[in-house]
Amino acid sequence: METQVHELVGAVHDAAWQPWAVQYFFLIAMSVTALLMALPAFVFGKSTDLRAARLALMVAVTTGITAPIALLADLHQPFRFWEFFVYTHKSSWMAWGAWIVPSYVALMLLFAWAIHRPEFHRMGQDEWRFAWLFRLFSLGGAANGFARPLGVLAGIAALGILVYTGSEVMVVRARPLWNTPFLPLQFAATGVVGALGVMLILERMLCRDGALEATLNRRLALALALVATLGGTWFAVAISGLSPVHTEALASVAGFPVWQQIALWGAASVAIPFVLALTLPRNTGVLTGLIAIHAAWMFRWTVFMGGQAVPKVGSGLYDALMPTGLAGLMGVIGTFGLWVFLMIVYTTFVPWTDATPPAHTSDQAPRKSASPQEI
């Protein structure tokens, strides 16, 4: 029996998770994936990767500080955040996240500090205006053998972040677009894409080394291929009916022209930088980097704001997909502003070009700074 339905009276539900949440998931994913990319050089001594690892650590630190601020801003009662630690509800992924996020940020910052400690110490010994500050920073010593275990612990916490952020969203059955097992993997893969995008931009601004640009572009192509594979498989299992939750996710948005445009746009933002990065790995870093950052950000915007635009019981779509009002945009602009500020502080005060793997315990004397070729 054919039934036509017209909604005459229906309530509208505005998005309860604001653009701040998009910013949080975007920044934290870039931070943890960047940290994981920094570990091979700094913890496992893969020296050929050192220059990329320095950029990765810069991304991990700056986004890792900004992300929790965006998260706090998305709480409607931010001054009650302490309750997360007093009333931890074990069945809630968010409750676990409240413990994992500060652990990650603390370990990541300690690790970054330990990596730079010998240089902080050296700069504290020189005769110059801010020497006292660096003596403070270095806590009066140069030893950093403990950076390795710290890096391993930060890496474990980073994996914890990937698991909790993915699961927190994936378990929400009420939102079909979120309730898919692919989502945590897609968050991780697009996180790598975003982090590599930022590293490419930083490389162009700070290093301008064609070989490093090519390396990063090749890695970006690999990450984009992974994103495309995940996206393609998502679509295949949804359309074939192999996985009912994916089929439902697709069905929840498939009929709307705006979603068809989003799908095309998404595919283009993966395909274009992929082809560019693969065919022209040199001199395209700014373009591939910018598109990669855009792709990672847009994936989250689409998932979070687009997901909330799908009514659970009502008809049609709500307006959440398009940014409305200054308040939402302020979240995006504010967090990006803070991030840029931290980037400036980092490149100004942190001797990042001299960051090297920690010395072995038997060899803890302050190292000489790296030669320019190493940078």
Place this chain on the structure above:
Amino acid sequence: MDTTRRGFLGAIGQVTIGAAASVAGAGQSASAEGTNVPHWGMVVDLRKCIGCQACTVACIMENAVPEDAFRTHVSVYELVKDGQDPAMVMLPRLCNHCDDPPCLPVCPVEATFKAENGEVLVDASKCVGCAYCVQACPYDARFINHETQVADKCTFCFHRTQAGLLPACVETCVGGARNFGDLNDPESEVSKMLRHNEVSVLRPEMHTNPNVYYIGLDDVLDGRVAGEAAYHPEMAASVQHHGEGL
């Protein structure tokens, strides 16, 4: 007019008034026998709902619901079946006070809880306003109250049932469509209605075990209603009107 209305309620609204008796009576019998605490539920007889929104307004007045949200409202649809004449169909919506509420396990600070009589409530002094529960509820029954900045929803008028009164929406229901009472008491009106009628719940596939039942619910309306949406006026930051497509 008042008298007429009362007479009208007296004649066809016995269920409602009967339910009022069961609210007070159930508490007493529970404590007297010491066996069974009431488990509140609602049975909405859609055949009697005229879509007047009196319940919507009563709830707003009773619970100081802010202007951009609803704890309950009545969705109205036009159904055209097989080219027949269009039919207007009403669907009062509210929190189902689910027995397996997905909004509860996600709350990171245990602010959402199930009360003794089955109501799913929010401890407003504990809620951090993370809105995870808003996402998890499959019925869009929750919202963040922009005046209190905490999660908000229907409480089955907890403050009224504690005093032996009916929820405001039930008390006000003009057509006698909303019926409230103790589902644990086989003699309550709602239990009898469940026994004597074919009833359904919204989104049964979510396995939430709702405590709000519907008589006469069309299958096409029990989930996400596919169809043309109502005109939704802009939900501006400074809301002047309810965002209802009235």
